Amino acid sequence: MQNQMFEKEKFIQEIKDNVKNLYRKTLEEASQQEVYQAVSQAVKEVIIDQWLATQKTMEKEDPKMVYYMSMEFLMGRALGNNLINLTAYKEVKEALEEIGFDLNVIEDEEPDPALGNGGLGRLAACFMESLSTLGYPAYGCGIRYRYGLFRQKIENGFQVEVPDNWLKDGYPFEMRRPEHTFQVKFGGYVRSEGDPSGKTRFIHEGYQTVRAVPYDMPVVGYNNNMVNALIAWDAEPEEYFELDAFDKGDYKKAVEQENLAKNLVEVLYPNDNHIQGKELRLKQQYFFVSASVQRAVARYKKYHTDLHKLPDKVAIQLNDTHPTVAVAELMRILLDEENMEWDEAWTITTRTCAYTNHTIMSEALEKWPIEIFSRLLPRVYQIIEEINRRFILDIEKKFPGDYNKVKKMAIIFDGQVKMAHLAIAAGCSVNGVARLHTEILKNQELHEFYQMFPEKFNNKTNGITQRRFLYHGNPLLAEWVNKYIGNDWVTNLSHLEKLAVYADDEKAQQEFMNIKYQNKLRLAEYIRKHNGIEINPRSIFDVQVKRLHEYKRQLLNILHVMYLYNKIKEHPEMEFYPRTFIFGAKAAAGYRIAKLTIKLINSVADVINNDASIGGKIKVVFIEDYKVSIAEQIFAASDVSEQISTASKEASGTGNMKFMLNGAVTLGTMDGANVEIVEEVGEENAFIFGMSSQEVIDHEQKRDYDPMQIFNNDQDIRQVLMQLINGMYSRNDPELFRPLYNSLLNTQDTQYADTYFILKDFRSYAEVQSRVEKAYRDEKGWAKMAMLNTAHSGKFTSDRTIQQYVDDIWHLDKIKVETPK
Ligand SMILES: *Cc1c(COP(=O)(O)O)cnc(C)c1O
Secondary structure, three states: OOHHHHOHHHHHHHHHHHHHHHHOOOOOOOOHHHHHHHHHHHHHHHHHHHHHHHHHHHHHHOOOEEEEEOOOEOOOOOHHHHHHHOOOHHHHHHHHHHOOOOHHHHHOOOOOOOEOOOHHHHHHHHHHHHHHHHOOOEEEEEEOOOEOOOEEEEEOOEEEEEOOOOOOOOOOOOEEOHHHOEEEEEOOEEEEEEOOOOOEEEEEEOOEEEEEEEEEEEEEOOOOOOEEEEEEEEEEEOOHHHOOHHHOOOHHHHHHHHHHHHHHOOEOOOOOOOOOOOHHHHHHHHHHHHHHHHHHHHHHHHHOOOHHHHHHHEEEEEEOOOOOHHHHHHHHHHHHHOOOOHHHHHHHHHHHEEEEOOOOOHHHOOEEEHHHHHHHOHHHHHHHHHHHHHHHHHHHHHOOOOHHHHHHHOOEEOOEEEHHHHHHHHOOOEEEOOHHHHHHHHHHHOHHHHHHOHHHEEEOOOOEOHHHHHHHOOHHHHHHHHHHHOOHHHOOHHHHHHHHHHOOOHHHHHHHHHHHHHHHHHHHHHHHHHHOOOOOOOOEEEEEEOOOOHHHOHHHHHHHHHHHHHHHHHOOOOOOOOEEEEEEOOOOOOOHHHHHHHHHHHHHHHHHHOOHHHOOOEEEEEEOOOOHHHHHHHHHHOOEEEEOOOOOOOOOOOHHHHHHHOOOEEEEOOOOOHHHHHHHHOHHHOEEOOOOHHHHHHHHHHOOOOHHHHHHHOHHHHHHHHHHHOOOOOOOOOOOOHHHHHHHHOOOOHHHOOOOOHHHHHHHHHHHHHHHHHHHHOHHHHHHHHHHHHHOOHHHEHHHHHHHHHHHHHOOOOOOOOOOO
16 A cells, blocks of 8 residues: 555645635635545646656656547546545545545536547546556557537436536646647648759648647556656747748738637547548648647657667557558658658658558448548548558559459559548457457458468457446456455456355355446436436336447337337236346437437337336336446446447447446347457356357448338237338337438338348347347346456456557557655
């Protein structure tokens, strides 16, 4: 324990001083928000000492470091997790109690920095935490969006998006670092001239500039004094007096640059697994990537002279294709600013950069029109053209006479720049995020690339941090685990395996299920307060929380609820174990079908929750504004984890892992990491249904699936579908849900109906759901199954994932930071 700094009396005094200095108030006068700020300042002071100590150690040991580049970091709240990683949570909780405050309430004062959409952004956050905990030097590089992902309000059952002004009260866990400001250039044109040695030099002129100013956010490792930084770039306009002499007095240009800076980091695009082909999005990408690469090179040059050895000290990981322009930016710096030859620059770049693929869905693959790209980034585009020219020569050498291969693999083709192709050509590694996903990449989506570069392809199954999703989110279970097996699991999750021997122990079972019950009470209270719905804490909590997307099939889930409701209405005497179906999901603002699915869930909830005749057997709850802080509480309270994506579509999933860790049983398809979850926990401890990924892929290729046939032959399904369009759930507007009906069953064009095979998998889903009910009635059997899920979840820690990235791709060395005095 390193908690001298949290000596209670001293800490309390510090909070009082902070309240006084920040707000000119006494503790009695301070609001909860003000106390939150005061506590955070006190915690920040401790963090800064460790941060300085980490910097010192890095300067001394000169280790290799990774720059994890990501458009999104879905960090979640910092205060509670910082306290846990400083091993001071309990002490601070007690200190606050002494002065009449509840740490949980104080934590709720922190805005949830929502600088990400869903799984991809949350993965980046888990990775940063694991890097610090494992002692690996790392920078996260991203954007300090002025507004995070929108806040979701439900009005009359519809999603309404409101701005998330997360910075309005000031964010205590960030530091502006103006000394690391860089200039990023947009637009203009490129001119070439020969220099005296006969070499051609490229000169970029007539551009606009933005100043990239970093805010560093500390990422605290668990009990090891290690603090890495997440660099979140803000955009500021160029100071007028810093304009080129040429541009002085160009008032129009000054205003343009001011607007560019203002708009650049305003919003995070709210699309998950879907491209946003907006010019501003490309500007955002280049903005943070250029600043980050410049900072990486500048830091390297501060300590080293020979840039050829950059790959010995720097790894750049591209989290999806969004930051792929980094490869061209690094080439630009090496060629134009460091005067290197193409081949030397290319060798350095390819040894430095690596790419993580996150999806196979075509609508998510990034392509930029040449017109936009070359106008916005003229010099970078030239470099990509040259990369493409040389790459095509390589393709032709590898596949002589096979023009099809060039068509499929070229980086620039058909008027578009294909970012995934650039990332694969220029990276030393291409990884998928679960074993099945990587196999699909190798054998289907990226097969040609795999033939060309088999050595680049590898798998890194995603993971999650147990410090947040068990220790912080489920304190009762964490303490229970400590009681049985000690606390090694905090930094070595495979130790949870030791719980397996208690799976048949009745006392352990009862304790485990009692903790689940306590967590269900906590969530039920949240739902009572926020939704005004009373739910039965003894019912099965059946939960699907994740972004709303057709491939994730929330529609399958709610159609099944409608089906169950029909059954209960038809057979009131039928045995039925009470069930609470809980949903939480944000839909992209422009995604019509997704938003209508939210409305359907809320409409079904209205009808069923208010039907006294079913005796509360089913309740349906839609939790507004799903985000990390409420997610932590939901996982802890769940019995059933709905992971029901169309097989082959979910690259990994990480929600599935958080549920498992908390003792919820997976009800899912053989998709993404579900495959590996089942492998770890055993088929008998999960509920698997539906088509395999190969079956889905085969039907897609043959185009032989006809949902109309199912509609015509299955009465129950037909009944449910008719209820979408007969006003049962939309009395005032029977046509409201017609688009959902059509998406399943468009009779004009069956070819394109039910792309996600909802009707095809429906029977299999209903069947496995009835097995869930039967299994839940067996209390001991269920307790054992739940406990075994926790026990076998060790593989899914992000510590394991990060160690694999380190071993196979980044080759970092751990550093050890001494406790600061
Ligand atoms: C883990 C997490 C996700 C990802 O969930 P999936 O089920 O893997 O899509 C999305 N949002 C939040 C807030 C999360 O914590």
